[in-house]
Structures are given as C-alpha cells and as structure tokens.
Amino acid sequence: MRIALVGIGKIALDQHVPALAASPDWELAATVSRHGRVEGVEGFARIEDMLEARPDIGAVSLCLPPVPRFQAAQAVLRAGRHLMLEKPPGATLSEVHILRDLAQAQGVTLYASWHSRMAHAVAAAKAWLAGRVIHEGRITWREDVRKWHPGQDWIFQAGGMGVFDPGINALSILTEILPMPVHLRAAELDFPENRQAPIAARLSLSHGIAADFDFRQQGPQTWDMEFQTDAGQLALRLGGNLLEIDGRPATGEASIMGEYPALYARMAALVRKGASDVDLSPMVLTADAFTLGSRRIVEPFVF
Amino acid sequence: MRIALVGIGKIALDQHVPALAASPDWELAATVSRHGRVEGVEGFARIEDMLEARPDIGAVSLCLPPVPRFQAAQAVLRAGRHLMLEKPPGATLSEVHILRDLAQAQGVTLYASWHSRMAHAVAAAKAWLAGRVIHEGRITWREDVRKWHPGQDWIFQAGGMGVFDPGINALSILTEILPMPVHLRAAELDFPENRQAPIAARLSLSHGIAADFDFRQQGPQTWDMEFQTDAGQLALRLGGNLLEIDGRPATGEASIMGEYPALYARMAALVRKGASDVDLSPMVLTADAFTLGSRRIVEPFVF
Numbered sequence: 201m202r203i204a205l206v207g208i209g210k211i212a213l214d215q216h217v218p219a220l221a222a223s224p225d226w227e228l229a230a231t232v233s234r235h236g237r238v239e240g241v242e243g244f245a246r247i248e249d250m251l252e253a254r255p256d257i258g259a260v261s262l263c264l265p266p267v268p269r270f271q272a273a274q275a276v277l278r279a280g281r282h283l284m285l286e287k288p289p290g291a292t293l294s295e296v297h298i299l300r301d302l303a304q305a306q307g308v309t310l311y312a313s314w315h316s317r318m319a320h321a322v323a324a325a326k327a328w329l330a331g332r333v334i335h336e337g338r339i340t341w342r343e344d345v346r347k348w349h350p351g352q353d354w355i356f357q358a359g360g361m362g363v364f365d366p367g368i369n370a371l372s373i374l375t376e377i378l379p380m381p382v383h384l385r386a387a388e389l390d391f392p393e394n395r396q397a398p399i400a401a402r403l404s405l406s407h408g409i410a411a412d413f414d415f416r417q418q419g420p421q422t423w424d425m426e427f428q429t430d431a432g433q434l435a436l437r438l439g440g441n442l443l444e445i446d447g448r449p450a451t452g453e454a455s456i457m458g459e460y461p462a463l464y465a466r467m468a469a470l471v472r473k474g475a476s477d478v479d480l481s482p483m484v485l486t487a488d489a490f491t492l493g494s495r496r497i498v499e500p501f502v503f
Numbered sequence: 504m505r506i507a508l509v510g511i512g513k514i515a516l517d518q519h520v521p522a523l524a525a526s527p528d529w530e531l532a533a534t535v536s537r538h539g540r541v542e543g544v545e546g547f548a549r550i551e552d553m554l555e556a557r558p559d560i561g562a563v564s565l566c567l568p569p570v571p572r573f574q575a576a577q578a579v580l581r582a583g584r585h586l587m588l589e590k591p592p593g594a595t596l597s598e599v600h601i602l603r604d605l606a607q608a609q610g611v612t613l614y615a616s617w618h619s620r621m622a623h624a625v626a627a628a629k630a631w632l633a634g635r636v637i638h639e640g641r642i643t644w645r646e647d648v649r650k651w652h653p654g655q656d657w658i659f660q661a662g663g664m665g666v667f668d669p670g671i672n673a674l675s676i677l678t679e680i681l682p683m684p685v686h687l688r689a690a691e692l693d694f695p696e697n698r699q700a701p702i703a704a705r706l707s708l709s710h711g712i713a714a715d716f717d718f719r720q721q722g723p724q725t726w727d728m729e730f731q732t733d734a735g736q737l738a739l740r741l742g743g744n745l746l747e748i749d750g751r752p753a754t755g756e757a758s759i760m761g762e763y764p765a766l767y768a769r770m771a772a773l774v775r776k777g778a779s780d781v782d783l784s785p786m787v788l789t790a791d792a793f794t795l796g797s798r799r800i801v802e803p804f805v806f
Contacts, residue, residue, distance in 0.1 A: 301684070481600075491596075491790045495694070495699060495798070
C-alpha cells in the first residue's frame with residue numbers, strides 16, 4: 201500500500217522513513233514538506249497538491265508539530281485517505297474529536313499512534329499487571345531537551361506541550377498497562393519565565409501514582425516506572441523496553457519489532473480491517489494537568 | 504422521588520432548594536453539608552452517613568466546588584444512587600470519564616448538568632441556527648466576580664477554573680446551539696500574579712468565533728453572543744434569555760421554566776427513562792484553552 205509522509209523533520213528522518221523502508225506493508229510514495237526531502241521519493245511543498253496529484257496514495261502519515269497538524273489532517277480525511285498521526289494526535293482534544301468524527305463519516309481509518317506503547321516490554325508489563333491491585337506507583341521521566349529537541353522552539357510555545365511532549369509517552373504507557381483507569385488529583389507545572397510551556401511537572405494521580413517529568417536532565421536519562429502491587433513489584437525501565445519483577449529482569453513476550461515498525465504494522469492492520477484506533481486517554485490526562493495544575497515560574501530556558 | 508442535596512452553599516440555597524421546593528417530581532429528603540442546613544430537612548455532615556441512613560433516597564444532587572466533588576460522586580454511584588452534577592461536572596476530564604463508566608456499570612443515571620443551556624431562548628436559538636452556515640461569531644461574557652462569587656477563594660485556586668467558571672456557561676450554550684462542532688485555535692489567559700486560575704481569557708475558536716471572558720467587569724454585566732450567518736444575524740443576550748434576529752426581538756419557542764427547575768425536570772425524565780446525559784464538550788474546550796493557551800501575568804486580585 202502506498203503512503204505519503206508529511207513533515208520531513210527530525211522524527212520523520214530518524215524513525216518514520218527507516219520504518220517505512222523496512223515495512224512489508226507500505227511503500228513511501230511521496231513526501232510533503234517545506235524544506236525536507238527523501239532521496240528517490242516524489243516531494244511536494246503543499247499537502248493539497250499531493251492529494252490532488254497522487255490519487256494512488258491511499259494513506260498519509262503526519263509528523264508535523266501538534267499546532268499546524270489539524271488543517272493537514274482535515275485535508276487528508278476530506279480527500280478520503282487513511283490517516284496516521286504522530287503523538288500527540290493534535291494540539292487540542294476538541295480538534296481530535298472532530299477528526300475522529302470526520303474519519304468515521306468518510307469511512308477511512310484514523311490511527312492516533314502512541315509509539316511508546318510499542319516499546320519491547322510494554323505488552324509483557326500489561327499482561328503481568330492484569331488482575332493485580334496497584335498500591336503505589338512512581339513514574340520518573342527525565343531527559344535533556346537540548347539533546348532530543350535541539351533548537352526546537354515550538355516545543356516551548358503555547359500548545360507545544362513542553363515537558364509533556366515526552367511526558368505523554370509515559371502517560372501512554374501508563375494508560376496502556378494499568379488494569380484500571382486513573383485520574384489526575386493534582387499537578388504542579390514549572391514554566392520558564394521566558395516560555396509558554398512547562399519545562400517540568402509533578403503529577404499526583406489516583407491509586408497512589410506519582411509522576412515526575414523533567415526536561416532539564418543532564419547526564420544519564422531516565423524513563424522509568426515502578427509499581428507496588430498486591431503480588432510484588434513491577435518496574436518498567438528504558439522507556440518501556442526493560443521489565444523487572446521484584447528487582448529481577450523478566451523477559452515476558454517481548455516485541456521483537458522497533459516502535460515505529462510496529463506502529464506501521466498496526467496501521468496496516470487497521471486499514472485492512474477498516475478500523476480506527478483513537479485512544480485519547482494520555483492526552484486527556486495532559487489536558488487535565490494543564491487545567492488543574494498550579495503554576496510556578498522558574499528560571500528562563502535558552503537552548 | 505426523594506433526592507438529597509450535597510453542598511449547601513450559595514448556589515444550593517439560591518437555586519437548587521427553591522427549584523426542588525417547586526418541583527412536581529422531587530422531594531428534598533436530606534442535605535449533606537459541613538455548615539449549611541435547610542429548615543425542616545434532615546441534615547448530615549458526611550455523605551457516607553446519609554447514604555447508609557437513608558436507603559429510601561434514590562438520587563443525589565451535588566453542588567460542591569469541582570475539586571472535592573469526585574469523591575462524593577464516586578460514593579453516590581457506588582451506593583447505586585442516581586447522580587446529578589452541577590457544572591462543571593468535575594475538576595478533570597479523566598475523573599468524569601471514570602464517573603461515566605461507573606454510572607453505566609451500576610445501571611444508574613448520571614446527569615452532567617449545564618444550567619445555562621436551560622435559559623429561555625437557547626432552544627429557539629438552536630432551532631434558528633439549524634442548517635445555517637456560521638460566518639463569524641462573538642461571545643462576550645464579562646461579569647464581576649466580587650458580586651457573583653463574593654469571597655469564594657476556591658474559584659482562583661488551582662482547579663477552580665477562574666473566569667472559566669462563568670465562561671463554561673457560554674461554552675455550554677455555544678456547543679448546544681451550533682449546528683456543527685467547534686474546536687479551539689488559540690487562547691490567551693490572564694493570571695493574576697497572586698492566583699492560580701485566570702481572571703480573564705480570550706479564545707479564538709474555529710468558524711471565526713471569538714470569545715472574551717472577563718471576571719473584572721464593573722457596572723452592567725454582559726453575557727452576550729452574536730453570530731453572522733448566511734441568513735442574517737442572531738444575537739443571544741442576557742445569558743441565553745433574550746433572542747434577537749437581525750436586531751429585532753424574536754420569541755421562538757421560549758422555555759417558560761427557570762434554569763434550575765428545568766434541570767430537575769430533565770433529571771427526573773432521565774431517571775424515568777433509565778438514561779444518562781454526560782456531554783463534556785464545554786469542559787473539553789475549557790481544558791483545551793488551558794492546554795493551548797498562552798499565559799499573561801496581570802495585577803494581583805483581592806476580593
């Protein structure tokens with residue numbers, strides 16, 4: 201099946217292009233980007249031009265930042281093409297609700313992807329937690345924004361989500377593996393004096409689960425979660441890639457695919473089934489943190 | 504049908520108690536409040552005590568501020584009673600999703616009420632807009648927080664929603680009367696230097712709709728919305744109570760009931776049908792404004 205990639209930036213080149221190149225399901229047939237190109241693939245500057253010129257391309261994958269994404273997404277769905285969205289699926293919940301309804305009306309697939317849910321040990325963690333009672337949990341998601349988003353000012357603009365850009369990955373794993381829904385009780389957000397999105401956040405969720413997100417981590421990076429349950433301790437480390445039960449490595453049924461290859465395999469399966477997958481729970485928890493959270497002003501941040 | 508009222512503060516005494524006294528459907532059979540009482544009605548200090556002592560009371564109406572509401576709501580639903588919530592239905596979307604699922608699992612009615620939708624001219628405005636195309640809209644919701652929420656510090660605490668406490672009323676009318684869904688494009692929120700919730704907000708929605716919420720209005724109060732359509736201008740004034748078409752008063756099929764009597768009539772109808780009504784679209788737009796909005800710090804506010 202032919203697919204077009206829109207937004208040829210860092211994440212597209214690092215992840216989407218290699219995943220599509222290795223995919224047995226997809227052929228990367230066009231790109232849309234103001235500046236980016238992929239060698240040997242037809243490039244367009246405007247999405248409307250691509251949709252008109254290439255009726256043979258049945259699916260489109262968007263890797264734009266959240267704020268400009270909606271208009272492109274609407275154009276794709278109105279043109280009757282299947283649509284896969286990078287995380288988060290939009291800048292607002294209200295726009296994703298509109299996309300969901302539009303996809304349904306058009307009879308096409310909409311896949312709001314969460315790449316961290318495809319990390320190696322996530323399925324095994326979910327299987328282990330099923331039916332267990334969570335007494336307490338601790339999420340630590342601390343990374344260096346300068347390393348992962350060098351110079352990407354949009355991430356600290358209004359709607360850029362700041363530290364929730366990685367934090368929502370933790371929330372996507374959390375909402376996938378827990379045997380019950382969680383809700384937010386309180387939050388504290390640290391806004392750099394010169395920015396419109398938080399650089400750190402501390403969340404207090406139900407079931408005794410606390411989350412610590414920080415974009416200022418230097419040295420070793422941390423993407424860990426630990427849960428105390430009625431049947432022992434589960435730890436999921438390295439962004440969902442390593443599982444430990446009671447301190448000992450546990451393999452479980454680890455996925456052998458990378459995150460992005462697994463996303464594109466799932467997109468292909470959804471298209472074949474005529475189904476959609478739009479789980480907004482990580483985005484709801486994020487919106488809840490912005491709504492309920494108290495704000496602290498912290499020192500200015502410069503890349 | 505017997506009902507208990509939880510949270511005997513200003514809104515309960517001003518609106519809920521008189522509405523229940525006049526209702527042909529409901530008998531106010533108990534109250535729960537730390538300090539408030541209603542003459543001639545059994546009063547409890549704790550909701551758990553009321554639920555245990557009065558199995559004859561099949562429904563509960565909560566008029567607590569949003570933050571402490573969830574625990575009480577969960578207790579009511581777990582006890583198998585029907586539940587009506589003042590607006591907004593919770594402090595977070597994630598907690599209301601949990602209540603919605605719990606009500607469904609328990610087979611009881613959950614009614615997330617939006618009192619402004621029951622204002623006199625809302626149904627007529629909705630009927631007039633049906634099938635019309637909106638070119639532009641302007642919402643002006645400016646009131647004096649000192650007059651309507653005297654000394655209510657919770658409204659400016661984290662989760663208190665600030666100016667979105669009245670603003671969500673405008674959004675509840677908007678999402679009721681428009682013939683299509685809207686989404687948020689941008690927002691600007693003014694936070695007083697000494698408060699954790701905004702005192703003013705400017706929203707830019709799709710379809711050319713702008714909203715101006717302000718809690719610092721002195722003198723005349725304004726709760727107006729105006730829409731330019733392909734078939735003329737509609738204005739809804741006085742918080743949904745007065746309809747004008749092309750500048751001339753239009754009566755339409757105005758409701759003859761007050762807002763709160765109409766809410767309790769709807770709650771009775773929902774219970775009789777075994778149905779629920781949980782439309783979160785006003786709350787989604789509010790959460791979107793907090794998520795997407797840029798923040799300005801403005802002068803401190805003291806009641």
